[in-house]
Amino acid sequence: MGYEVKGIIFDMDNTLLQSRIDFGAMKRDIYSYLCSYRILPEGMSMDDHTTSTIIAEAMKTGLLTDELSLKMWDVAKKHEVQGMIGAKLEPGALELIQQLHGQLHLALVTNNAEEAALTALEENRIAHYFDLIIGREAMGFLKPAPDGYLEVLKNFQAISPQEWLSVGDAWVDGKASQDAGIPFIAYRGDITRMNSMGVFPLAEIQDLHGVLNYLQSRISN
Known part of the structure; x- marks a missing residue:
């Protein structure tokens, strides 16, 4: 037993x-945000990534300041709040x-x-x-x-x-x-x-x- x-x-x-959270859109928006600040390189394959693994990759770079991190989470929260309605x-x-x-x-x-x-x-x-x-x-x-x-x-x-x-x-x-x-x-x-x-x-x-x-x-x- x-x-x-x-x-x-x-x-x-x-x-x-x-x-009802659009996890695909959340992942794309966060990746786009991180690319815009050159935290992550453009052209990464999204097929094997989730939002959380994209964020983990960003954290490993050491380039994600507290300010940039807060803005990144705001992107995620926007999708979460919208997807949680009802x-x-x-x-x-x-x-x-x-x-x-x-x-x-x-x-x-x-x-x-x-x-x-x-x-x-x-x-x-x-x-x-x-x-x-x-x-x-x-x-x-x-x-x-x-x-x-x-x-x-x-x-x-x-x-x-x-x-x-x-x-x-x-x-x-x-x-x-x-x-x-x-x-x-x-x-x-x-x-x-x-x-x-x-x-x-x-x-x-x-x-x-x-x-x-x-x-x-x-x-x-």
């Missing part, structure tokens, strides 16, 4: 919330969170600004169910770096990484989880894309009720 699951870490966009929960999200509340520790890790995340979660009346909400302000590097998940572990030092379960839709969620030593299950994820990026989920689910099925299978094994 494996470790008992004591907590679940959720991604937010397209895992708990039906995000965002609704994924089917079954409320029922799942309500059922897990009080049974397991619940945390949320998002690359979004904490303010934008809290606003969306509060509008959908689920923010209060979480023991911990980690936005990008609490991370050194964004997902796919493991910083956000390591921050969760730091806040719950009595719980080992293997006693957590991570749920997300994107390869960056899985990569960050794996690198923090936390088991990952994919919700409506592109498994081929995940595998190509070195992410191999323990399980694949198509609806959020599948989280409960997975937990039940852990108990019965």
Whole structure:
């Protein structure tokens, strides 16, 4: 029998919330901004990059001053705020969170600004169910770096990484989880894309009720 699951870490966009953020446009706008200040070279291939990996590349150059960094995050926040307007929960999200509340520790890790995340979660009346909400302000590097998940572990030092379960839709969620030593299950994820990026989920689910099925299978094994 494996470790008992004591907590679940959720991604937010397209895992708990039906995000309308245009991540492609956000990535292009931030890359264009960074090129305009010669932080990054023009002509980089965007196919293997996300917004967070573009930002990570910029941070590694040492050219990103505090002022330039603030303006860069303003570009991201503009897209986040616009994409969060009227965002609704994924089917079954409320029922799942309500059922897990009080049974397991619940945390949320998002690359979004904490303010934008809290606003969306509060509008959908689920923010209060979480023991911990980690936005990008609490991370050194964004997902796919493991910083956000390591921050969760730091806040719950009595719980080992293997006693957590991570749920997300994107390869960056899985990569960050794996690198923090936390088991990952994919919700409506592109498994081929995940595998190509070195992410191999323990399980694949198509609806959020599948989280409960997975937990039940852990108990019965």
